[in-house]
Amino acid sequence: MNELTNKFWPFIRLLIFPYLFFMFVLLYPIEYYVHAPGGIVEVESLITIEYNEDKVIEGSISSTYIMSINRPTFFQFMISEFSDYTYSNVITGSYSNYTNEEINQISYLDKATSVDASIIVAYQQAGMINSEIIIDYYPIVLVFGKAPYLSHYNDINFGDEFIKMIGDGGVEVVDFLQIGNNIGEATAYEFTFKNKNGEYTRILELDEEENKFGITFKRYLLVNKENTFPNYQERPSNIGGPSGGLMQTLAIYNMLVEQDVTKGLKIAGTGTINYDGTVGYIGGTEQKITTAYLNKVDLFFIPFHDPNYYYDNYMEALRACEKYGIDPTGWLIPVSSFADVLDYLNGVE
Amino acid sequence: MKKYFLLWQDLKKEFSNSQIIDAFFGALLYDLLIAIPALLAMAQIISIYMFRLTLWVVLIIIIVILLNFLLHYWWKKALYLKHPETTTNVKALFLINQMIINVFIVIIGLLFILVIIPALIV
Numbered sequence A: 001m002n003e004l005t006n007k008f009w010p011f012i013r014l015l016i017f018p019y020l021f022f023m024f025v026l027l028y029p030i031e032y033y034v035h036a037p038g039g040i041v042e043v044e045s046l047i048t049i050e051y052n053e054d055k056v057i058e059g060s061i062s063s064t065y066i067m068s069i070n071r072p073t074f075f076q077f078m079i080s081e082f083s084d085y086t087y088s089n090v091i092t093g094s095y096s097n098y099t100n101e102e103i104n105q106i107s108y109l110d111k112a113t114s115v116d117a118s119i120i121v122a123y124q125q126a127g128m129i130n131s132e133i134i135i136d137y138y139p140i141v142l143v144f145g146k147a148p149y150l151s152h153y154n155d156i157n158f159g160d161e162f163i164k165m166i167g168d169g170g171v172e173v174v175d176f177l178q179i180g181n182n183i184g185e186a187t188a189y190e191f192t193f194k195n196k197n198g199e200y201t202r203i204l205e206l207d208e209e210e211n212k213f214g215i216t217f218k219r220y221l222l223v224n225k226e227n228t229f230p231n232y233q234e235r236p237s238n239i240g241g242p243s244g245g246l247m248q249t250l251a252i253y254n255m256l257v258e259q260d261v262t263k264g265l266k267i268a269g270t271g272t273i274n275y276d277g278t279v280g281y282i283g284g285t286e287q288k289i290t291t292a293y294l295n296k297v298d299l300f301f302i303p304f305h306d307p308n309y310y311y312d313n314y315m316e317a318l319r320a321c322e323k324y325g326i327d328p329t330g331w332l333i334p335v336s337s338f339a340d341v342l343d344y345l346n347g348v349e
Numbered sequence B: 001m002k003k004y005f006l007l008w009q010d011l012k013k014e015f016s017n018s019q020i021i022d023a024f025f026g027a028l029l030y031d032l033l034i035a036i037p038a039l040l041a042m043a044q045i046i047s048i049y050m051f052r053l054t055l056w057v058v059l060i061i062i063i064v065i066l067l068n069f070l071l072h073y074w075w076k077k078a079l080y081l082k083h084p085e086t087t088t089n090v091k092a093l094f095l096i097n098q099m100i101i102n103v104f105i106v107i108i109g110l111l112f113i114l115v116i117i118p119a120l121i122v
Helices: A002-027 A074-080 A093-097 A100-127 A245-256 A285-294 A313-324 A338-347 B002-014 B017-048 B050-082 B090-120
Strands: A032-042 A047-049 A060-070 A087-090 A137-146 A161-166 A188-195 A198-205 A215-223 A232-234 A266-269 A299-303 A332-335
Touching: A002 A074, A002 B017, A002 B050, A032 A074, A032 A285, A032 B017, A032 B050, A047 A245, A060 A100, A060 A245, A060 A285, A060 B017, A074 B017, A100 A137, A100 A215, A100 A245, A100 A338, A137 A161, A245 A266, A245 A299, A245 A338, A285 A299, A285 A313, A285 B050, A299 A313, A313 A332, A332 A338, B002 B017, B002 B090, B017 B050, B050 B090
Parallel strands: A060 A266, A266 A299, A299 A332
Antiparallel strands: A032 A060, A032 A087, A047 A232, A137 A215, A161 A188, A188 A198
16 A cells, blocks of 8 residues: 555645645535426326226326525536526525435425325316216325424425424314414413324423414325225335326326226326316426427426416426427427316327 | 466465455555546436436446456566566466456346346336
8 A cells, every 4th residue: 555655646635736626626515506308297296096907008108307406515516507498596495494315305205295186186076977986085284394493303304294383271173274373472372293103292382472383383184095996006216296196197097987088199298287287387397398309208297377477387497499490380389277178188199 | 267276376385365465455455546536426426417327337337347457467566576586477367366356247238237226217
């Protein structure tokens, strides 16, 4: 070992500082985010349904994912500037208070709940045609946001279930929408949550400046698998976020009905799915358009609600198509609900 | 393969085990000093240019093959520095060694491209 060091010492001495500088550039994170094109992934690899198993699906239905890098290193940020397809900006809003790990937790919570939403909407839609198909679900209220001033910040995790709060006069509040109507006399209140380890109770203090606890709840619907037919199996996903909701719904629906809605096409798209079957906006539209285009999909569904809104996903997608020279005719399909998707595919020859 | 084992035997006659191991770890240390930033940079490039994933995996295979070459080059250099008068054909021995390792690198790389990556992206 010493022989090598002695032999190369002049070079080593010369390279120490450039080496350390390069390592710093490779490791130091900056307060930015970068969106870059990712890929498409067939929904069938995420969810399988024990029904119509002999059915031949000629085409494919894929959700589109992008690479969303929070707090990239200097090196990542610099190389992202060389690509026409990437977008980078400063992290703002509540995400600037979250660690990368917390952002991932939110992202996977979004993904998990979006799969349940997709199953509910697809089963309901398929159930209109086939009475064998039954869906049962229940509401649940989960922790979706945390402010830096939240008491017991590290004890309460994203995705923990809200069970109850003891309000003024000892009133037990189980409806999270009623929390505001049952506080005011004290500065701290008892909250009960539930996670995989069971129920736990914490005293949360109202922040003096904000007069808030610093916690955000969101109501979700989860599938009751015991009373749902047919059974389905969900594989753990390593792609986060809710934007695969629409395509998940379409793929699940296609597994449930007799006809093949793909008609041999390579279908992709993006958009969240709401419980009423409407489609919600997503982020990273430009990168998703380029991802779909690079993956040579035949159709791409995109949320569309308001042509006058600058950040409407369809309007953003049209601008992206113009920027990259993509012809959107017959390829980019604006939809506002799951029913729009089915209507469009029914019309395809 | 017979030639390969004979060359190893020749090497062991001229160098003690501790000398061979010491030369190897010296080479490995310098190889790692290059490998760590190189592979870290590749991983970060992949995270941004994910849509060219297969291309990057092929490039990683090439980089690992180059690192393997560097490892053997330094290992040989360290051995010669210990015994400049050595008569063993270390170059031939390490060439065969590199070839064997390179085959494994290519197989693992292809496994990543064809099996592991498609299975991981769900």
